Amino acid sequence: MATVENDPTSSEGGAAAFSVVHSPIWSEYQLRKYPFQTRPIPRLSHTDPRAEMLMNNEEPLVLTDTNLVYPALKWDVPYLQENIGSGDFSVYIAENHKFLYYDEKKMANFENFSPKSRRIDMKFSDFVEKMEKTHEEGGDERVYLQQTLNDTVGRKIVVDFLGFNWNWINKQQSKRNWGQLTSNLLLIGMEGNVTPAHYDEQQNFFAQIKGYKRCILFPPDQFECLYPFPVHHPCDRQSQVDFENPDYKRFPNFKNVMGYETVVGPGDVLYIPMYWWHHIESLLSGGVTITVNFWYKGAPTPKRIENPLRAHQKVAIMRNIEKMLGEALGDPHEVLELDRRVEYYDSIDGRSSRVSVCDA
Structure with a gap:
């Protein structure tokens, strides 16, 4: 059971207002080692006034009891294989455990760019077969399904989807004057898969369904520590730094980076504010992970911008x-x-x- 205590250490734009003490059912040995320090992201009930304060301030937190995706907590690979339908699914195949996002439309600007993963469309049953075969072979190659939920899914998945706690999440959208829900992205990954640090220009409720994921976040004011690719590069919004083997000659400010982290499990919902960097990994030896993202456009830009800028x-x-x-x-x-x-x-x-x- 998680408890939240006062933490006297805090920083501007950071989520260090509270510290977290809980008894995980995962082990520290399942976490990759990185050369920087982190502070815990608060874990709170959605009824806790502090949760409201953090979200209003656009700081991350884990909400433990929203029941946002409660009907989906029964989703596992066999259930999805039987019910998700016969549509095509976007599957990424990487040469190792790192899935660095790239924009295919921007590849024409950089002729020498060679992506570390490739995207193919396949039926869900073919994805399952590929994932199981890849796991059995035990090589470096990994697969990761990343597909927007759409009208091709089967009836039972639709029923589950309609049973999500839309009342709660719609209230969050309304209270903060966010724009429309742009997509629900279904993520199914192998143990040890890593999505390297990047930021999005949308608000995100990251709902964990199966397995455990470690989430390391960095506030927007860490921009210069994380060295994003140029805007016109295919890897726009991604960090150039390899967290597992950082090149401090090229990226000296990375020595000063400070993160906030948590491990989310089934039923947890992590709020990832827009422009916050996030580095996500499925735990080592943790089995398959399943997640659904809820992406919303941010609130309209105020007509009058006040200084200092955030x-x-x-x-x-x-x-x-x-x-x-x-x-x-x-x-x-x-x-x-x-x-x-x-x-x-x-x-x-x-x-x-x-x-x-x-x-x-």
């Missing part, structure tokens, strides 16, 4: 500037060259054109 607003502005430069120059590579020149002159002046807590 960290996520700075990220959004930097993204827009980079996009506009690419359109004006007509070549995304020209943006990269311009950025390198700015960094060069900043180094001569002994200052940085970008402000970050990582430089403190």
Whole structure:
């Protein structure tokens, strides 16, 4: 049973207002080792006033009792195989356990870009067969199903979906003036699969259904520590840093990164605020994991922007500037060259054109 205690250590934009003490049914040996420190993400009842405070402040937390996906807690691979329907599913096949997202439409901008995974469409039964075969062979290759739930699913899945706690989640959307629900993404992964650190431009309720996932989050003000790929790169919004083997010569500020983490299990719902970085891994030797994301567009931009700008607003502005430069120059590579020149002159002046807590 989780308990929440006061934590005297906190930081701007961080989720360190509370510490967490609980007895997990997973082991520390199932977690990968990384060279940075983390603080716990709070675990709270959805009725706890502190949960409301954190969400209003756009800080992450785990909600333990929303019953958001209660009808889906019976979902396992055999149940889904029997009931999910005969549609096609997007399956990623990676050469190792890391599934670095890439935008296929942006690959034309970078002729030498070679993705570390490939996406193929297959029937659910074929995916199950491929996953089982891959597991039995015991090599480095991994598979990961990532499919938006749509009208091709079977009747029982539809009934389960309609039984989700829409009353609760619709209230969260309304109270915070979020935009529409854009998608529900079904994720089915092998044990040990890793989705490297990235951020999304949408609000996310990350609902765990089967198995356990470790989630490491970083606030938007850690932007300069995590070295995102350029906006026009296929891996836009992804960190360039390999957490398991960081190159500190290329990415020196990564030494200063500070994360917040939790392990979510069946029934848990992790709120991932927009622009918060998140690094997700299915636990080692933990079996298959199943998750459903609820992605919402953020609240409309206020007509009057007040200073000082919040960290996520700075990220959004930097993204827009980079996009506009690419359109004006007509070549995304020209943006990269311009950025390198700015960094060069900043180094001569002994200052940085970008402000970050990582430089403190």
